[in-house]
Amino acid sequence: MTIGIFGKTITSQYKHSIQTIFSWFTERSIDIQIHKEFALFIQAELNIDTSGFNTFRGHADLSPDMDFMISIGGDGTFLAAVSMVRDNNIPIVGFNSGRLGFLADIAQNEIESALEKLVNKQYQVKERTLLQLDCPCEMFDDFPFALNEATFHKMDTSSMITIHTSINGKYMNSYWADGIIIATPTGSTAYSMSAGGPVVTPDSANFIITPIAPHNLTVRPMIVPDDVELTLEVEGRGENFLTSLDSKSEISNFNTQMIVKKAPFKTKVIQLYDHDFYSTLRNKLLWGLDKRN
Numbered sequence: 001m002t003i004g005i006f007g008k009t010i011t012s013q014y015k016h017s018i019q020t021i022f023s024w025f026t027e028r029s030i031d032i033q034i035h036k037e038f039a040l041f042i043q044a045e046l047n048i049d050t051s052g053f054n055t056f057r058g059h060a061d062l063s064p065d066m067d068f069m070i071s072i073g074g075d076g077t078f079l080a081a082v083s084m085v086r087d088n089n090i091p092i093v094g095f096n097s098g099r100l101g102f103l104a105d106i107a108q109n110e111i112e113s114a115l116e117k118l119v120n121k122q123y124q125v126k127e128r129t130l131l132q133l134d135c136p137c138e139m140f141d142d143f144p145f146a147l148n149e150a151t152f153h154k155m156d157t158s159s160m161i162t163i164h165t166s167i168n169g170k171y172m173n174s175y176w177a178d179g180i181i182i183a184t185p186t187g188s189t190a191y192s193m194s195a196g197g198p199v200v201t202p203d204s205a206n207f208i209i210t211p212i213a214p215h216n217l218t219v220r221p222m223i224v225p226d227d228v229e230l231t232l233e234v235e236g237r238g239e240n241f242l243t244s245l246d247s248k249s250e251i252s253n254f255n256t257q258m259i260v261k262k263a264p265f266k267t268k269v270i271q272l273y274d275h276d277f278y279s280t281l282r283n284k285l286l287w288g289l290d291k292r293n
Contacts, residue, residue: 001119002031004062004069004090006081007038014097015046017108018072021095022048024115033063035084038072059086066090068118068270074098075190079246082130082147082267091125093118093270102189103269105280114272123272128186128202129226130263139243139250145263146245148187152234152258153179153212153242155251160215161236167228177214179241182207182230182260189281197221202277207260230260 003025010018025032036057039050056062062084068091071081078094085092094104095111106114117123133144154161163175183192188200188208197210198221207230210221224230234241235254243252252258282288 002033002063002066004056004066005032005034005038005072006069006077006084007035007041007072008077008080009041010046010072010097012046014072014108015048017095017097017111018042018046018048020111021070021072021115022053024112028119030119033066059084059088062088062090064088068093070095071104072097073104074101075103076247078103079147082246083143083145083248085267086143086145087265089268091268091270093123102280102284103186105275105284106272117272118270123270126202126269126271127266128269129184129205129266131182131184131207131226132261132263133243133245134259134261135252135256137252137256139252140245140248144245146187147184147267148190148246149181149183149192149244150258150260151179151181151191151212151242151244152232152252153244154236154238155242156238156240157236159237160213161234161241163211164233164235165209166231167224169229169231173219175211175214175219176216177211177219179212180232181210181212183210184208184226189284192221195221198223199281207262226262228261232258232260234258 033054033056036055039055042048043050071078071092071094081092095106096104130145130147133150160176163180165172181192185200185202185204192208192210195210195212197208205226206223207226208223211219240251243250
């Protein structure tokens, strides 16, 4: 069995958990491959020896027989792990060393029991839809995909921008707002929810169009099938706007045509049998804590 470990930065409070993970796999002669930069970080900052483990730098270095990858951090780290795995069909599981953690939903007090379940395959592999951004400017290098959302946002003035939006070539609306979010079901509990968008179950075959602070009071978030092609053209008073895919952002020129559509591959996410989307909502959003319930 081969396990990948990906992370960015973690605090010293998670040092014991990291040592637990390494020891647990080593004692069972399970091969560990660690992201090179993460290995250097925990060795320098947490004084944990990683010299005996194999490392990888990018998706091209991933072992083809890797059983799954552990993402250690918050949801942002999990999203970075997605861009590392790409279309290699390696399932990802998130160990939460951050705060909220919808994607990284395994808490510190669950680590040992979770490792046991992972090795014994007591889990389901869920496929999550990604979206793809097409534009003539060839942004985001060779990975113009997002698991959570694509966002188009004003940046260099206080004035709102206008986003002319069409669905499958048919004009739908011009959003006069601070920006617009195109979210996947996975991303419905991220930026889209903060902007007033609905919570959508991850297995829904939809995209969510959520305007950010729209000037027209009648404009509301809209759910569309994920087999449509969304075309967006942004205009405004400044020179540029900001385009983001998950945690990656680039500056774009006005009047550049952006096309958002479903990606040709999906991300595989590991869900332990005793975890589910509804329990995550209750735990992370504190649903049901009202004493009247």
